[in-house]
Amino acid sequence: MSIHDWFKRKKLQKETEYTRERLDIPGDLWVKCYKCGQPIYAKDLAANLKVCPKCNYHFKLTSAERLAQLFTDNSFKEINAGLTSRNFLEFTDTKDYSRRIEESILKSGLNDALVTGLGKLGGLEVAAGIMDFSFMGGSMGSVVGEKFARLVEAAREKKCPVIVFSTSGGARMQESIMSLMQMAKTSAALGRLRENRLPYLSVLADPTTGGVSASFAMLGDVNLAEPGALIGFAGPRVIEQTIRQKLPPGFQRSEFLRDHGMVDIVCERRFLRETLIKLLRFFKD
Amino acid sequence: MSIHDWFKRKKLQKETEYTRERLDIPGDLWVKCYKCGQPIYAKDLAANLKVCPKCNYHFKLTSAERLAQLFTDNSFKEINAGLTSRNFLEFTDTKDYSRRIEESILKSGLNDALVTGLGKLGGLEVAAGIMDFSFMGGSMGSVVGEKFARLVEAAREKKCPVIVFSTSGGARMQESIMSLMQMAKTSAALGRLRENRLPYLSVLADPTTGGVSASFAMLGDVNLAEPGALIGFAGPRVIEQTIRQKLPPGFQRSEFLRDHGMVDIVCERRFLRETLIKLLRFFKD
Amino acid sequence: MAKPDKNGKKRLLGFEKPLLELYDKLEKLKALSGSGSLDMDEEIRLMEKRIEAARQEIFAGLDPIQIVQVARFIERPNVREYAGLIFDDFIELHGDRNFADDPALLTGLARLDGRSVAVIGHQKGHTTKENLAHNHAMANPEGYRKALRVMRLAERYGKPVISFIDTPGAYPGLGAEERGQAEAIAKNLREMAELTVPFISVITGEGGSGGALGIGMGNRVLMMEFSIYSVISPEGCASILFRDAARAGDAAVAMKITAKDLLGLKVIDEIIKEPVGGAHNDPPLAAKNIKAALLRHLAPLLSLSQRELIADRYNKYRKMGIYNEGR
Amino acid sequence: MAKPDKNGKKRLLGFEKPLLELYDKLEKLKALSGSGSLDMDEEIRLMEKRIEAARQEIFAGLDPIQIVQVARFIERPNVREYAGLIFDDFIELHGDRNFADDPALLTGLARLDGRSVAVIGHQKGHTTKENLAHNHAMANPEGYRKALRVMRLAERYGKPVISFIDTPGAYPGLGAEERGQAEAIAKNLREMAELTVPFISVITGEGGSGGALGIGMGNRVLMMEFSIYSVISPEGCASILFRDAARAGDAAVAMKITAKDLLGLKVIDEIIKEPVGGAHNDPPLAAKNIKAALLRHLAPLLSLSQRELIADRYNKYRKMGIYNEGR
């Protein structure tokens, strides 16, 4: 997928960002940075791993982009790609959930918000899961939970570590209680992995909130976060409504979470792959 | 020992209390409460378990008084009573440590600051340790550590729970590094007890600070504290010197520790015995 | 607590208004009976029966949003009351041994029919003042960490854990975020999955999202007849998904949040019957029903090994989810 | 870092003043050599040797309070520097997953001669600003909890733990008390005793009381030649026990706080030799000595089973204490 396609899709996708302005594209070749507002030549942005060369803002990555950055040897083989969501509650809000699923599949080219598979990183086998915010805001429903659980099972079978990149607005509300149960299911899967003493590295990307943050995203043996990512249980708006005041700058960002003891490493994207490999090697011995 | 003797000894013992005035005895029969300043008839005080009937202030108890209140059936049999401290560093501050030990033994009628033994509480066998503040401020040296470790070993042999009443100003500085090592020794003993899944109940009495608070006193499966007891790692004076301001009222008191999550139960002395028995029965099933 | 108080209104739910007229009549009958020499006991009993029947009829036909009202009713028994009614020798344990004692979550040790168990539950109050003191049962991270500490204590000594769920959700406050609300809940989920002792969760009122699940991963999950369990409040769902806050009623229906719905989805294992008019009308009877259910579900769990208990729980949650397998 | 900087004074300890004159002469020789055509390399080398010899003599005769000065010297290598010199691939891990990341205590993962280990240590700085940022290596409870978290992480994957001790003590602050300094240290002691992996502690500078012990319960405890380990600072001891703050020197003697004293008391297992003039005169050499000692002590521990490792540690601390058995 070209960066151009990506921006087209970006416009369609529901933006859950909080303080930043929506992306404003002055033309096909130029991108305006969310954070510093500077125009960036699209090719430069892509070459820089989608990090603003001027202010270091880390743009969101699709799962495809993340996979390309990570598995540079093309070793990643997807598993359980066929699973799709079902409107088992016959849920309709402003739109029928079935239609929402269909449209999201068409728009994103993905079957749901989590891509899972096996691959090699620095020569070491890993089971990897990559969430995609462009599929219904990376929300977790039955498919995300099931693919996560199967990924962990695959890792236990292969006796290899698990790496998961999270980015999610939270629960897939159209699946109601069943989306909540995925928190239990994914966390229980990680409990088993831990019993088997297989490492789990969690990478938190912008944004990771709600049910995903309060389950598998926070449970890494090592939690890594990309700089400036919004990470939290409650969304900033909800908190502001609760406490009736503006939140301080930097609140719920990666660096804040590191300083408050929840994130081990805030890692710039350009160092992410090598850091993951170092960690994998550490656990491998 | 009579209450009268106790107060005589009390005058001799180094007072580490912080904000309260020294005990002022207007006569043999009347005692002035530390906290409310009201005179109390000594017999009333003793009958009330040494708790001020007017303001609920919990007076310090000697180990003998504690034992009498706890093991009402006289079932307590002391073990390792003969151990005494040694001036192995030939330490002399304002007084030779050997002389200090001798004097403390004479004054307190105890061989060191911890009395240990086996007894029955509510029909259940327990290994019990009772610290005595009147022996060099309940400071922990080699003897306290050794007796504690042996008490835990006795409990492991008998497969019975351990209850320890702490009251201590901290490390026995005259034993220098060896007093510090008792923190490691006693905590390691509790680690073993835990591995054996034998319960440990810790009762914190006024005051419990320094090395004792930072080792066995805080490690109860259940931590109980008498009301208003001073409990902390650093002494209030040290903290005030560090932060250069007065401490808020109630700071480092039992209720403060409960509110800050460190103490499970603040238990009035009159309910202490039955609460301990309830807890013992809970763990016994 | 079974009947409305003197002025009769405070303890009635909105949809119970039809009962008001009957209660008025009852009051009048009682006044009549008390004042004169005429014995009207028979009439009073009859009126009481009519009230009972009317209440039964009302509660038999509650729609989801009305059940939400019952589940949240301020008169509903809270965990401390249930702890006193269901168990013997309840001893509260405070604190997470870490940061604070969270008054929004009660933990302690107790005996269930002679057997030692640990008790954990969200703590609501019956007055505004009480609810403020308990932060409306919205726990901070230290609440979840306290719960975990007590679960592990129970585990160390092989004692079953019983949790009572009744919360609008985990507290979405500044301090809660600073101290890792997400981490605290996530860790509880993983650790609950690995508990080596029998674990039963009872939803007694509001089962509010991650805040409920954070202490609710039992081997068995039971729900009181008029309790709810959902990923978001009906009001939240209406305003976010339906973009119309007034449509909470529709949201309550669509989300399938009642005990009956959740039994159908196999998210819960059993519905515990409530007294007529809801648990608050007869807390001892409600407690009796809970106790009976606990004992019934505990019995088979007690015969499982540690490994089997974990497997039982793992399999339970592993199965949850409905999706298309696809190609 | 091995020699004083240009103006030569900053990096000298008080008792090294006799060296000043020699350094002055060295400077002059260098200036002379640089300015003219006369080759004075020989003379310079000679003077350097004289300085070395003088330093060696001074350090061979240090009394305890002078060793205290070396142990606390602001130029002394800190844990981050040692981590870089002793290990490969050091990755810092932040945070206790609970409340905060304590900058007074560094934790991370690294490789020691190809083997994965966890690294833990008190973090001092070389400037006032750095020391403020690291709270003078006085950890808060979250520091001890971070250390425990990383120890447990190491334990889960069977990796040895290496701790570096260099602190005046645990921080005696208001927040530290609120958040349970005593509990944090106590818990670490118990958990360190039960660690199922090899664990070696190295006292590199100040071993200050419970704050040092809180990460220092290794199977082996090693001490740098000019480090100290004590239950209270000499100054504290002097003012409390001797009632004369000026008698810190006497206190330092009486308390037996030097590596030699503690080896005699069997509280430590080995003294690691420092470069002439102390570790700060040649950090790479100091690190090399530490590394050699670590590898030497690690080897036998690696062949022990989990059970044996715990027993080894338990027995070590169980034996500590000197008393009369009495009747």
Ligand SMILES: [Zn+2]
């Ligand atoms: Zn930018």
Ligand SMILES: [Zn+2]
């Ligand atoms: Zn009084």
